[in-house]
Amino acid sequence: MQTLQKQRLTGIGLALPVLIVLVVVFGIPLVQLFLTSLNAPMFSVSNYLRFLQDPANVRVVLQTVQISVIATAACLIVGYPTAYLIVAAPKRLRIVLIVLVMIPYLTSGLARTYAWIMILGDSGLINNLLLQFGIISSPLLLIYNRMALYVGMVHIMLPMMVLSLVSVMLGIDKSLMAAARSMGAPPFTAFCRVFFPLSIPGVRSATLLVFVICLGFYIIPASLGGLGDVMLSNFLASQVTTTFDLVSVATGSFVLLAIAIVVLSILGLDLSGTQGLAAQVPRRSRFARPSLIGWLTRSLTEFSTGFRAKRWTAHRYRPRGEGWLPEIGGKVLVLLVLTYLLAPSVVVIVMSFSSGSYIEFPPSGLSLRWYRSFFGNTAWYGAAWTSMEIGLAVALLSTIVGTLAAYGLSRTSPRLRSTLNVVILTPITIPVIVVGVACYFGLANLGLIGSRTGVILAQSIGAISYVVVIVSATLANFDRRLEQAAQSMRAGPLQTFARVTLPLIRPGIIGGAFLAFIHSFDEVVITSLVSGFSVTTLPLKMWENIRNAIDPTLAAVASLLTVLPMLWLIGMCVVWQRSESKAQFPIPSAAN
Template identity: 70%
Template sequence: MNALQKLGRTPFGLIMPALAILLVVFGVPIVQLFLESLDAPAISITNYQAFLNQPANIRVLLQTVEISAIATAICLIIGYPTAYLIVAAPKRLRIVLIVLVVIPYLTSGLARTYSWIVILGDSGLINNLLLKVGLISSPLPIIYNRMAVYVGMVHIMLPMMILPLISVMMGIDKSLMAAARSMGARPGTAFWRVFFPLSMPGVRSGTLLVFVICLGFYITPAALGGLGDAMLSTFIASQVSAAFSFGSIAASSFILLAIAIALLSMFGLDLSGTQGRKPQSLKSSQIRLDLLNRLKRLLNKLATSYRARRWTAHLHKASSEGHWSKIAGVVLLVLVNFYLLFPELVVIIMSFSDKSFLEFPPSGFSLQWYRSFLSDPTWYGSAWTSVQIGVAVSILATLVGTLAAYGLSRVRSDLRTLLTMILLTPITIPIIVVGVATYLGLVNLGLLGSQTGVVLAHTLGAIGYVVVIVSATLANFDRRLERAAMSMRARPMQAFVRVTLPLIRPGIIGGALFAFIHSFDEVVVTSLVSGFAVSTLPLKMWQNIRHEIDPTVAAVASLLTLLPVLWLVILYATWWRSRAQSKDVAAVPAAG
């Protein structure tokens, strides 16, 4: 008992509960899944050969990579200038713009996918509008094709590209751009030579995050795409539901996982791009490099006088590009926010229709679809199940995630990086692979198709969100406060409860909310591990969307769309209260 108590006080002992859940539900099953793919104990690559020998499988695999790459490229092309404009905006406007990006990020992905079905469908908003205007005589085929898949995927992933870029760009010293301009550099030159290289960590992390998540997309391609737009995750999910050979399922999963791991290994370990570079060892390469450097120095000397004259000429000249660039920036921000927010507003407005079908704008106002939701036991029963599971996941993930984050803050940096990467694995690899491994883990535990099993499955990803948010809060925590408390004979636990916990409470509450949101929105893993015994609200919505477009889904999607506003209010209230308390604490020494 004493040994366990001592272990619980060590940093590794604090991390152990989170690692134990990860190991039992995901770690051991993923190893078992790999052995299944090799037909253990008779090790062979038969399952991989069978996959690669099927032209249809190769086509689906290449199609998965192609769709993911194009969606990622679109997100980067739109997200980079958007993030740049947000960072360059005044402080108050910047906060508003970030909130407008965060709201879609927190909104249910299934609800956002449904909104595009409503907009792009044959009787959807766009076709109805064009038919009324008289521009078309029959509905346009703008859904169930590749373009619709890109529209839906980019809508879901764009905030995930913008937010990492904003985080990196806000840390760039703006005086460097001003220094470049003062030395005669044009705005474009200063941007490409100074700002863009410094923003590359955000570009790399955002691109990797979006691409790897896109590899595991299942719901959006299945809902918006046609038969020729299936991705490998859809293929794997159909194999699981059909009780196909588990060796084939494992091989398909590990082929998808191998792509993600290869990319993370090449680009994810060093975002600065300096680690792992080998020095030039070829003499010819050194000679060419030396000649190029000498030529560059010569050209710089010849251009010095020209730069000096140009800087003097332009020093007091009004910029002709500023007005139009500002207009273009405003237009871009308006279009991006319209793209992110308008589909959700459409669903909210259409949910109040008084007709037996969805129309925009509604001809009359009615709450019939909300009453349908509240009077149908299958709907409100699924919602209550989701709430129960979400609360359980939030409590469990917040407890073990906070302990893990606190333990990680007390270990050396190299070990902290390794352990953090392990804890974040379920949210950094394709979700379909996590679902298959979790399916196998719950089979081992005898919890497949149970509510407890679903809670454990959701907790895997929720722990990662809690660890990230609480760790960010602890990064700004002054450890000297703990040491001061212990110097006054406070025990470590007392110092944590009385000093540390109140100061990191906003991070803990934020982590708990994100854990709940993650669980409440989860549908891919749930569809694999719930069986027919557990029906959550997202699972009920997905089944309804696939089989019948019931307008009740619009009411449910509206409620899920409004939830992020509630989360943001709670987070803001928590932050404001914490800020007021910190000001009071700071004022006590000043008063003394």
Template identity: 65%
Template sequence: MPILLSVPAFAILLAVYAIPIVELFLASLDAPSFSLAHYREFFAEGANITVLFQTIEISAVATAICVIIGYPTAYLIVAASKRLRIVLIVLVFIPWLTNGLVRTYAWVVILGDRGLLNNLMLELGLISSPLHLVYNRMAVYIGMVHIMLPAMILPLLSVMLGIDKSLVAAARSMGARPFVAFWRVFLPLSLPGLRSGLLLTFIFCLGFYITPATLGGLNDAMLSTFIVSQVEAVGSVASVAVPSFVLLAVTIVVLSVLGLDLSGNQGREGQPAQTSFRPSWLLSFGPLIRYLSELAASHRAKRWTAERYKAGGNSRRSAKTVGGVWVALAIFFLLFPGFVVMIMSFSDKPYLEFPPSGLSLQWYRSFFNDPSWIGAFWTSVQLGIWVAVLSTIVGTLAAYGLSRTHPRVRRPLTMVILSPITFPSIVVGVSVYQGLFALGMIGTQSGIILAHTVGAIGSVFIIVSATLANFDRRLEQAAQSMRAGPLRTFMRVTLPLIRPGVIGGAVFAFLHSFDELVITSLISVFSIRTLPLKMWEDIRNQIDPTIAAVGSMLTVLPVLWLIVLYVGWWRSRLTAQSGVSVPTT
């Protein structure tokens, strides 16, 4: 039975994550008496309600900004030439792979009282004293949008690249103006990508902890901050469980609303898909609208006849110019903070300055000569390798087994595997903390490995499943017809062809572990210091220029991973071509 291959993955998830989250839910209901007393106590505090609504507000505003910036950017990237499109996609993808703590630190450097912006305005004489650009709500929005913007753009790109451009051209040939063709044709077809981007961005924003804690003030706390404070205070299980499940309830509500098919595929069979966003009260004006439309029909026909042979001229050139500027500004917003950190890491001063008055490698030497930094780095590398190996094995087996299981069974099991990367990270961290606490693995490396593996399995599962979706199973049947057993068929036929997906899953699993901070801080209890934990401690205590050197190296790391992925894809392609070559006589 192929489903048995997913047993190792579900065993880890059940022991470390699923069973503890059920126990937390029962504790929040005061089992076995089962009452809502803990929830009533939570909502009786006005401060808790304020923080809850503040969390939703900050997440919603950050998501809206990502939509406003991300949708036009994705649309313009798709409209670019093939070579330029590939370059732009890579430039969007690099920040997504960069450590989130490094990007948050970059904005501290840029927005600080003696940061880049204040120094620049002081030099130009625009201000007489530094402005308070950090430790406020605006700084939180800037940091969150900078981190989540790739999560909005990439799902949009995946859908927009599959839209047939001839449909928009057909609408234009029927007299539709560019905006009308976009609104009536392109936008409805891109709604699945928009929905995915909204879900990813809003749910991740709900669980944000590092960015609000670093860039925000006391009035910008989110519910994740409250949960972490309860865990650190070693409060009762209910005091941690109740806010976690309140946040989880908000997530489920959002999933139930945005999880619906907004692309217009829910209509009854045989009927055209409806993708209109018009409120129901507008339907009463239907006869009047149709009448006015008939009156304007002759005007539209004359305009179309007069303009159909006209060249785009200056309007088309100006549109391209505006679009190019928009994409350039979006890419600049994503890449500039990392560029600032890299330049400042070469400063020869004992403090951060941009641009550096002199160049030096002293902060890189400080990193490599400091045993605490090197120890934290190698701890992160070791943990990342263990997590990558474990999650790649069990995640690949689960993806392979569930891909050959009936859809009715596969769908709910897939939801369980993906829930750790779907729910807010702070909720997952609390449940994993509860599970590892019951197993006596808090403050151990094995506990951190299991905690990281819970989320890394989902990343491997998604990538390998996407690879298997394009796999021709007739190749396996051909091997088995030649008396190859299941294991030999998998090792000699299936695995070589899905190797890029497996390598990609391993890389993302390593990055997931290497960059993880929130869950690590809960599980390690700061007894085991990873590189992100060491950076987090130094950022909270002082702005050490050594962090700029570390951030610079972590900014270059995604480029190396993309090269590894490309080499793996290239070798797999050569293997596939050589495998299907037909000898000639």
């Protein structure tokens, strides 16, 4: 009993650094903001009433919800069949498809947004081509409207939706479909009666996740949407940077937060009631990301391992042959989706080699002048260098404290663990602008606005969540008896961790560090609020460029940012494959 209690105390102790950072940078200011919005110490809801009495505010709130609903629905409608087809594909093809969806997921959102500006703009790809072929005489208005906004939002969110759904669908035992078929169910009936119901919980959490992230969209509405397509984030950001009306910022943030929380809990609860899983679902919806990221590790492991017994049952009774029409239709759909996801980046990469003094497609000549311009301009490469440094610092900080927390949490009681998990994951489950606003005030309390330390702390808030999620997922698959075995051989707690636990969860830690770096390297919203114009990261520099003058150098930067995650991905696969083949390569002849 003593040892157990001691263990639990150590567990909480290990999670302490994370909790302190979270509370100081994010928790306390969030409470302060809430109190401000309630006019503390008088406590009244007058601010909320005033906020909601202004028709302009109400319009922004409703519009935010409406845009998010439509974008989420579009993601779901396109994403579900795509995910289904990816899962149904033969293994090698499936891995290729998953990687192709993962590349845009890991590519800088700014680079992708920029790509759409290049495609839809007045002198963009589509208008240029149409003009060239004489189909139109003056440019069409393709950008700065609601349609462009949806195209951009769905483009950003679709990979997350598809990957989440693939993760869920891979967990569904395919032999169940075969069983249904053996009992006389035609393929479509088998799908409706067996596969679809089993996928519902995953669909719900993926949808909620996408919806809540959509609520916090800031860059796309500001760069692709029209003047009227303002979302709450834009409204709040402009309040922070221009008028700085504290009360109205606080009130607006909590209206947005309230929408997110209401949707997360009520929708989750309501649907769960019909399934009799009432107690678990709100938690599960918050843990939608674990499934996504945990899956990331899993699929990479699967990628590198030739044969896995646990997948065997799922494949043994795989039904085949669904008819030629669905098959061709499916191929066309997947092709279209992949084109939609990948073509913009390809366009940007091609354009970045343009030799003209402005960006055009197809480029009239090839040159490296924009890359030269990038590496020759201190403002650009300085920003890139700053981002790199900040990214590494964020990755280091969040990997260390996040791994400690995940390890500590894994030894506390399940109930405490899930509560603390919800707390730690808050920064990535609520709209990012709210996190940004809270961090702004948190760092202001500490006098760190406009400092690198401040930016690093603010970005670590989200990065820590990713590390905790992915390391926890790895620890969940880790066999505790290996630690007991080490201890039975006289390895003390530290030796056990260093010699057994750490080497075995290393892939998860590397993955977490990688995601933390990417998170930092692509962060705009929080950084723009806390940087105070004195710290210029690459995303901030890009964002400034997108908004003001479009410098063709941006094309070179965007291409570099597109190629970077591909290199990362390849590098990680190589590392994983090497460690896997060393430890897990099965030799059939040994099974005598």
